[in-house]
Amino acid sequence: MSQQTRWLTLDEKMKRQMEEKFQYKRELAKGKEKELFGILNEAQTEDEKLALTYLLAYMPLNDLADYDGALFLNHIREAFHIQSVVPWGERVPASLFLHFILPYRINNENIEDIRGVFFDEIYPRVQDLSMANAILETNHWCHEKANYIGNDPRTVSPLTLIRTALGRCGEQSTLAVAALRSIGIPARQVYTPLWAHSDSNHAWVEAWADGKWYFFGACEPEPKLNQGWFENPAKHAMLIHTKVGAHYNGPEEITLAHPWYSELNLTNLYADTKTIHVRITDEEGQPTQAKVQFQLFNFGGLRNILVKETDEQGTVALTLGLGDVYISASGAKGWGFGKCDVKTTDEITISLSKEIPVDTEVDFKMVPPSAPADDASREVTAEERQKHNDRVKTGANICASYEATFLTEEDAHRLADECSLPKTRVWEVLKKARGNSHEIAAFLKEYSKPYKEWSLRLLEVLNEKDLTDTFRPTLADHLIQAMIVKDSILPELDDELFAQYILRPRVDFEMLTPYRSYFLKEFGVENVEAALENPRFLVDFLDREFEVVEGVNYFRGSATPVGSFKLKKGDTLSRNILFVALARTIGIPARLEPSDKRPQYMVDGSWKNVQFRDGTIDTKAADSSDQIGFVLWEKDEHAAEPIKYGENVTIARFEKGNYQSLFFNFDEDEQQKLALPSGYYRLTTSIRLNEGTALIRFRFFQVKPNTETTVPLQFPKHVYDVPVMAEANLDYQAEAMDGTMLNGARHVGAQGTTFIWIEPDREPSKHLLRELREMKAEWEALDIQINGFIREEKWGTAQQLQAAGDLPNNMILLKESTGEKALHVIGQAIPADKKVGNEWPIVYVVDENQQIRHISEGYKLGISKEVIDVYKQISE
Template identity: 30%
Template sequence: MNDEDLSFHRRIFYDALWSRVRALPLEEAVLEVNRWCHEQASYQAQDERTASPLTVYRNACGRCGEESAFLVSALRSVGVPARQVYVPRWSHCDDNHAWVEVLCGEQWRFLGACEPEPVLDRGWFNAAASRAVLVHSRTFGKGTSPIHGPLVSYMDGVALYNQTGRYAAVSERVFYVTRGGLPASGAAITLQILNEAHFHPVARLIAGPDGAARLDLGAGDLWVSASLDGLEAEGLCPREEHQFTLELTADTSSDCWSAFDFRAPDAAPPLPPLGEVLKTARHQVLAHGDALRQAKMNGWYRGDDPILKAARGNWEEIAHFLGKDNNPLRRRLLEALSPKDLQDITAESLEGFLSTAAPYENLYPAKLFDSCLLCPRVAHEGLTLENKSPAVARVAELRARGIPARLRALDGAPEVWRDGAFHGPEGERWGTLRLSKPPNTALSYRLDWSLARRKGGGWQPLDPAPTWEGKTCTLPLPAGLYRLTTSARLPSGDQLAAEIEVKIVPTETVFLPLFLREITLENLLYRRALPPIPAEDCPDVLAALVRPTLLFWLEEGGEPTEHILNELSAAPDCPPAAFFLRGGASLAQPTLAALLTRNSQIQVFYDDWAYDLEAISRLLGTDPERPPLAVVWDGKGRAVYAASGYSVGSVVLLKRILRQIECQ
């Protein structure tokens, strides 16, 4: 479907599903397969490597790209045509999302993977998808059937097809490239979205004989770049411009900050709410699936060994490897792996990695040996004895020869241990970038700012692991051209951004103050009176709260709620908050229970959850069908901000607004 690890799973899924779906009409069979997937797995944040559908099934968890590949595999195993669809990057919030389409007759219908709804074409992401600039599907090899949809691009054996019009209002956008005023036929055009404070490519096009490329897209701003024969051009294409022209030049760099607004598409009106019968049925399906999945997980390792716990459904394979002999390198090897690695690696592969590294144990310090020789993990490749990319293959080859090696965290360049230190590419020379920021300003990398290096006609995002000392940050960097981007996202999803290009030369230091666009309170807020909110043993929750507070209506166990709880858990300080839950049984949800144990600032109330959620959502202009609902309450009877669903960085924004309200 995408870049997931391959597995032999169809017979397993067929045997589990066929008796459940064989007599059902097609649409009901699709819904039933998704119910089964929910019984087997739920959302859990994972690293970038995409696990196989069989791993998701055995370990009862996956991120959205893994869940969707799991559902597609399950549907295909019982003869239902299905595909993964993907928003490469959202425009209105950071990150991306994937879900599933099924072919019912001659029409594609959609659903959220492992998130069963009572009907098709409904998911927590409906409103988000209506704000997408691009939604695509893919095939391996160029499909010729019109059922695939309009072709976006075909590169390296992968075809991408445009599905945006099924979810969002689209219009044709035409991108012209000229050279000396004439059409630049064959120019490479890259469409990019500002996401995580970096311009992420979402589509790559080739200009035709008229110097133009055309694509139906959602109504959001785009950053467009073009190149041909060493000439380049780039710029912001506003969402209202349906024809945009770039003139190729020899030099596009600028050494001054350039400020710009990056606007997201508007959301479509929310769907009508489900009727009470369907709501009740949905709740019962979710509760039943949660119970079955938990029962499966209860059959895993129940002891105290953290490695076997982390291995989840793969614990017996790991126990087999550990128990073969008393070699202490066995546990050290497992401790060097990620939890995801423990969940799908085989004992046979572990034996191979152990035997390759063991002869070099006494040649290097233990920490170096464990991380750069014993550990087979180089980047996010599949953990087999064969590796893929040249950089990963190079590191793996060096480790197999007993030479400690790794990929540099900054940019993924191979580094080799020599003379007591790691060394990068030969002949590389370094300079320094020293940044400064306003005092008392907390910044998050890939949320508020990012750094990229010019490489191969594009920009490579970097991971410099910045550490601020007071208001300065010093970054040693290889000589070259860099782009620094800042972004401040508004509740509307729009961004106040700026970018600058900086040249780093060997042995010299460049001093650069960060340009951070200012967000005013009025950019963020409104003030709307809230009605009394009754709860069990409390006739009016708002009257009982004595200070500005974050209010959350939580659908515990749902993917968007899990994201909110994870962000609250990761925050160094928890703000005053009130959680509205369906009942005391909700406290058994592990993520929620762990958060409440650590934070006394959170009050819990039980109320008529569905009724109040819908009433408050409609009052504040949010979608009642997209829990959780988060509201910033000013302590004086008014909501000043509300959001339904989830966007990356939601909790950071909520806390920022709350602090401003408290200071007024």
């Protein structure tokens, strides 16, 4: 074999580590020796063989289960070829090629052979540009392919995102990283696991050009690099990092050096930071080892941003933003908890104990970091901004032209008539399928004749995202085999139970594949009959045949059921998904329990918990009712806060030294009696203040078997203060949609007026518009006028917003003239230290006396709710 490139320069230590891990993976995946490792015999150069060895050595366990070696060899050849063609190929250091170009995986997306496809489309646009300008141009290409929408945590592949033209930030950044790597530019997905000041997180991209890393928002072009709407929110971040699927020895701080991957701490590139040292002791004050969870308040509860192990001296260090972090520690000597103010603390000691709190309350607050001063060095001239806006508009039109090829409501009605199916339901399915709508329509045409409405019902029980990347062979496999089960094994089963727990192929957030025919063939008739006779047979089968291996996956996700079955190894979640998929295939209703994802199967109309011999879920396994208790909520009648689970109320169960959040649908209009497995719990109630601080109350309680426990459901005490900031000056003129000029002083609401300045085609304004739509009824219930201003150069989008008809009826769109006259006039009396800058959206809350009571600028989730709450506080 000949040496081909200089891009795989590994020192002896790296080679030795790689070889050790490669041999471990080869043994781990010996069930797929030929499919995975046989491809080494086809390597034509030493570099191809070395790159294959590297990828296999650090490959997540889920990928060993789901993919074959040929995919990775082709990926490697494309990467080497591209690096030899692009003009900057020789300038990329070997270490950056290894860690930020060669890897095939970015997040937990489905892996497809895309690098050559993207290169052919993008490279002609960038081949004559500098690296920095090539990055900007590639992001314009991404913008032409996809817009933002929030959705479930399964990351679709870049090709699916292009097909759908909509995706969340994690998917958009996956596309952008894949696009840049396809033209030989080092790129990485960067993210804050959770914001400290707002409920949510965010992902963006960093790309390397001529010796320096730059950031940008994926599919959200800016005139220059190191610009993005998230730039100011990132200054409030507690942790910003990226993952590398291997050992890493670059210049960045290593947040976590895991045996199978590295996490790089990039926080100090965006925010002021400080390193804190956490010391863990036992009850006698002696150092002890423990697992330490660093947590932020988000979505109504404490969530992990990082988990680290202490050293032998019981210490661990972490560099964070200058806000509050909650620390949970657990080890052989017990567990302990504490809150740390990073700004004022250098070291915190947490003492472990084996006492579990019960019938106690704790109140505290979590304060986010304050933002450092703005950097004005990257300002854009008016000429640059106008040129950029024209490019963005062109990109939006390209994307809109593609979206125009999706099947329409009229198409859906014709299809429904042809298939004798309900028109509204067919349109709902095709609308969600977007670029995959033609495939879904073809499935209905073919299978509605033999299976009638069940063909449509299958599509309806899928997750919305499934409709965008599931094709006819997969759908047919599940429909045909499930209907055989219904007719021959479960003819009496309730139709809805059948649809949700037999027909539905999705178990958690795994990629959907056609697994039923495969399982029926490989599992065998005798095993199927034995499992139908006694579902415990299926549990014993997996206990015997499947090995649980934890810690080898570095992204949230799971293998497909077929992949897990072939490899016969996987993490606990993959094993549990496999159990449910096997059970549904052979005719046993099964699921992952919604609150904590323990596997269950149904017997005589009741759900039974699965207990595997490895004990991975033995703390929850209880087939008899004597393990279940009930919680009655004692609600505070005077509480001003509405109860919204996952927003201001959460429940966590104490397990193995830590509180694990549970997931429920909470209805405040009903006096719920909640059934819970016996054990210890923590109720969290909270209030998020306008500046981002969270007021938190913990209530600790115990659930005993066959016992009703009454738990107070009370919120932290808080006296709202909404001071008058300034008098609003409404002496302005603004043009409405019909061309008439409106006088500001006359266009107000009886209870107040909200002024909003938005850029409808860009984030984070699109976030706010979405919130206005979602809270349409709440806005219309107030006697409030909403005046939405759009800058003159963006006025063309106003007509589209108006035509959609889904914004609150008390909202009117107005043209903001050049110079942002209304913005300056209305807020001219605001004190200098409170004035807004230029981070849109900008919101002024004005009361009935024309006084400004609240201002919001830039990105923050929940602005719509925040403003409505301000009006409620004013009225009270």
